[in-house]
Amino acid sequence: MSILEETYTLTGGAEIPRLGLGTWFIDDDKAADAVRAAVEIGYRHIDTAQAYGNESGVGEGVRTSGVAREELFVSTKIAAEVKDYDAAVASIQGSLATMGLGYLLEHAEMVPQVNQLLVHAGNTPRELLEFCEAQGIRVQAYSPIAHSAIIENPDVQAMAERYGVTVPQLCIRYTLQLGTVSLPKTANPEHMRANAQVDFEITAEDMAALEGLEARDYGEHAAFPVFSGE
Numbered sequence: 088m089s090i091l092e093e094t095y096t097l098t099g100g101a102e103i104p105r106l107g108l109g110t111w112f113i114d115d116d117k118a119a120d121a122v123r124a125a126v127e128i129g130y131r132h133i134d135t136a137q138a139y140g141n142e143s144g145v146g147e148g149v150r151t152s153g154v155a156r157e158e159l160f161v162s163t164k165i166a167a168e169v170k171d172y173d174a175a176v177a178s179i180q181g182s183l184a185t186m187g188l189g190y191l192l193e194h195a196e197m198v199p200q201v202n203q204l205l206v207h208a209g210n211t212p213r214e215l216l217e218f219c220e221a222q223g224i225r226v227q228a229y230s231p232i233a234h235s236a237i238i239e240n241p242d243v244q245a246m247a248e249r250y251g252v253t254v255p256q257l258c259i260r261y262t263l264q265l266g267t268v269s270l271p272k273t274a275n276p277e278h279m280r281a282n283a284q285v286d287f288e289i290t291a292e293d294m295a296a297l298e299g300l301e302a303r304d305y306g307e308h309a310a311f312p313v314f315s316g317e
């Protein structure tokens with residue numbers, strides 16, 4: 088079975104596809120094409136956020152993808168500035184209107200079921216992963232390719248070569264083997280296809296090596312709070 092068809096079951100009963108398409112830095116006017124291409128390739132999980140400025144394009148892509156809404160898992164996130172219940176409700180309604188979607192997670196209960204964390208080879212928050220697992224919270228790995236600089240890492244390149252895969256494929260497989268949902272971002276359909284070809288097994292020894300690795304070079308985007316923690 089392709090990774091695109093594999094899911095985890097959340098505590099509320101919803102099925103979340105193990106591989107999703109990240110859309111941060113895909114411009115609003117390019118997002119619908121990217122989403123349609125991804126759905127055509129077989130992706131059934133799309134991740135956006137108010138802060139990405141592309142909810143409108145992502146929503147259009149979902150609505151015009153040719154695949155029924157209930158077969159697509161769509162995540163968005165309300166802006167970090169929204170701090171109280173009423174503002175959150177209004178903000179979610181705003182996202183639904185912007186996206187032109189009737190619902191996000193149907194039958195969602197007010198208990199945490201997923202948590203997005205910065206997880207990639209070179210940054211593995213082991214304690215937090217174990218805490219989430221103990222609470223029944225499924226972790227979604229954001230920036231699973233470390234936002235890209237890791238592609239040039241010679242040690243990771245050498246390991247990827249041993250498996251006959253690319254660095255992005257190795258990195259995505261790493262996050263999947265940790266038990267997380269993986270959310271690689273790309274607007275390039277060739278990359279979307281390649282990122283779904285992760286049907287290989289990283290050995291326990293190499294998993295440990297990738298977990299021990301430190302690689303936190305986020306380039307010009309290092310100051311973003313999602314990387315700096317500030």
Ligand SMILES: NC(=O)c1ccc[n+]([C@@H]2O[C@H](COP(=O)([O-])OP(=O)(O)OC[C@H]3O[C@@H](n4cnc5c(N)ncnc54)[C@H](OP(=O)(O)O)[C@@H]3O)[C@@H](O)[C@H]2O)c1
Binds near residue numbers: 274
């Ligand atoms: N909750 C949060 O706070 C949070 C924070 C950050 C991110 N996220 C989510 O996580 C997603 C992924 O994180 P991210 O965007 O930081 O980075 P990422 O997925 O770790 O890396 C994306 C980079 O890798 C490149 N890439 C992807 N597939 C490739 C391939 N097969 N070959 C070569 N290069 C490839 C992309 O370039 P191309 O576009 O050219 O393919 C892009 O430069 C985001 O888009 C967003 O949905 C959530």
